[in-house]
Amino acid sequence: MQAVVLRAPRDLALEEVPDPRPGPYEVLCRVESIAICGTDIHILEGRHVGRWPPAFPFILGHEWAGTVVEVGPGAEVFGWQPGDRVAGTSHAGCGYCRMCRTGRYNLCERYGDARVHRQYGHTTQGCYAQYVVHSIKSVVRLPDALTFDEGAVLDPASIALWTAKRGQVNAGDTVAVLGPGPVGLLTAFCARALGAGRVIVVGGGERLAVAEALGFETVDRAQGASVDLVREATGGRGPDVAIDCAGTPEAIRQCVDMVRKGGRVVFTAVPHDEVAFPMQRIVLEELDLVGVRANRSTLEEVIPLVLDGRVPVGRLITHRFPLSRASEAIATFQERRDGALEVLMHPWAGGEGT
Numbered sequence: 001m002q003a004v005v006l007r008a009p010r011d012l013a014l015e016e017v018p019d020p021r022p023g024p025y026e027v028l029c030r031v032e033s034i035a036i037c038g039t040d041i042h043i044l045e046g047r048h049v050g051r052w053p054p055a056f057p058f059i060l061g062h063e064w065a066g067t068v069v070e071v072g073p074g075a076e077v078f079g080w081q082p083g084d085r086v087a088g089t090s091h092a093g094c095g096y097c098r099m100c101r102t103g104r105y106n107l108c109e110r111y112g113d114a115r116v117h118r119q120y121g122h123t124t125q126g127c128y129a130q131y132v133v134h135s136i137k138s139v140v141r142l143p144d145a146l147t148f149d150e151g152a153v154l155d156p157a158s159i160a161l162w163t164a165k166r167g168q169v170n171a172g173d174t175v176a177v178l179g180p181g182p183v184g185l186l187t188a189f190c191a192r193a194l195g196a197g198r199v200i201v202v203g204g205g206e207r208l209a210v211a212e213a214l215g216f217e218t219v220d221r222a223q224g225a226s227v228d229l230v231r232e233a234t235g236g237r238g239p240d241v242a243i244d245c246a247g248t249p250e251a252i253r254q255c256v257d258m259v260r261k262g263g264r265v266v267f268t269a270v271p272h273d274e275v276a277f278p279m280q281r282i283v284l285e286e287l288d289l290v291g292v293r294a295n296r297s298t299l300e301e302v303i304p305l306v307l308d309g310r311v312p313v314g315r316l317i318t319h320r321f322p323l324s325r326a327s328e329a330i331a332t333f334q335e336r337r338d339g340a341l342e343v344l345m346h347p348w349a350g351g352e353g354t
C-alpha cells in the first residue's frame with residue numbers, strides 16, 4: 001500500500017509499504033478520508049520523539065474514516081464484517097488495568113506497552129495510508145447519512161464533547177472558549193449542545209471571524225486584555241466555564257484569570273511550557289481545574305449531535321488533498337493557508353486537491 005512515512009523528524013515521504021494484517025479483535029480498514037491534527041504536526045516536528053513515535057519509520061495520523069475490508073479472529077463476535085463503514089479514534093486501552101476497568105481507558109496504566117495497548121498515530125502506526133489496522137475498541141460504525149469526510153472529523157469532535165463534559169457545562173452557563181481552531185470551534189458547538197446559554201469565543205484574525213460567522217459571540221484579543229473584555233461581556237463576573245483550546249501560556253493563564261468565583265477551567269490543548277498559576281485565587285475562590293486527554297467513549301455520543309446538525313463538522317472542512325500531496329496539505333493546515341481549518345487527505349484519489 002501507499003503510506004506517508006515519517007523517516008525522521010521533519011522527513012516525510014510517500015512510500016510503498018507492506019499492507020498491515022489484522023490480529024485478534026482487530027479490523028483491517030481501507031482508509032477513505034484522513035483529517036490532519038495539530039498533534040500530527042508536533043510529532044512530525046520531533047517535539048515528542050521517544051514517546052510519539054517510539055521509533056522510526058512511523059506512519060502518522062489518527063483521525064480517519066473508511067471501510068472494513070477484513071476482520072481478525074474474534075472481531076466477528078462483535079458483529080464486525082467486511083463492508084462496515086467506520087470512523088477511527090486513537091486510544092485502545094489494555095482493558096484490564098484499573099483505569100480501563102473504570103472506563104478511563106484514555107489513561108490506561110499500560111499506556112505505550114505495545115503488547116497490550118495502542119494509541120494509533122502516536123505509539124502505534126497511524127492512518128496516513130491506504131489501509132490501517134485498528135482494534136475494534138477504537139472504531140465506531142459510521143452512519144450512512146455521514147460522509148467519510150465527516151467521519152474523519154468525528155475524533156476531534158469527540159474530544160470537543162469530552163472537553164465540554166469535563167467542564168460540566170450546565171444549561172444556561174456562560175462558556176468562554178480560547179483558541180478558535182478546529183477543536184475550539186467544535187468545543188464551542190459541544191458546549192452549546194450541552195445547554196450553554198452563551199458561548200464566547202476568544203481569539204483573533206480570520207479564525208475569529210469564522211467563529212462569528214458560525215453564530216458565536218466573540219472577543220478579539222487584539223482589542224485589549226482578553227480577561228478584561230470577557231469579564232466586561234459577563235457583567236464583571238466572568239464565565240462559569242473557561243476552556244483553553246490554544247495551548248499557549250497566555251491563553252492558559254487567561255482562562256484561570258477570567259473564570260468566575262467557583263468556576264471551572266478546562267485544558268484540552270497539550271501545552272509545551274510551564275505556566276505560573278495564581279494559587280491563592282485557585283484556593284480561595286474554589287476554582288476547579290481539569291485536564292483533558294483525547295476522549296473516552298464520546299465518539300459514539302457525538303454522532304447524534306453531528307447527525308442532527310448541532311455539531312456541524314462539515315462546516316469546518318476547508319481543504320481536501322490527495323494523500324500523495326501530503327506535504328502541501330500539512331503546510332496548508334500548519335500555515336492556515338486560505339482560512340484552513342479541517343484539512344483532509346484522500347489516500348485513493350489522484351491528481352488535484354479541491
Ligand SMILES: [Zn+2]
Pocket residue numbers: 037038039062063155156
Ligand atoms: Zn487529533
Ligand SMILES: [Zn+2]
Pocket residue numbers: 093094095096097098099100101105107108109110
Ligand atoms: Zn489499561
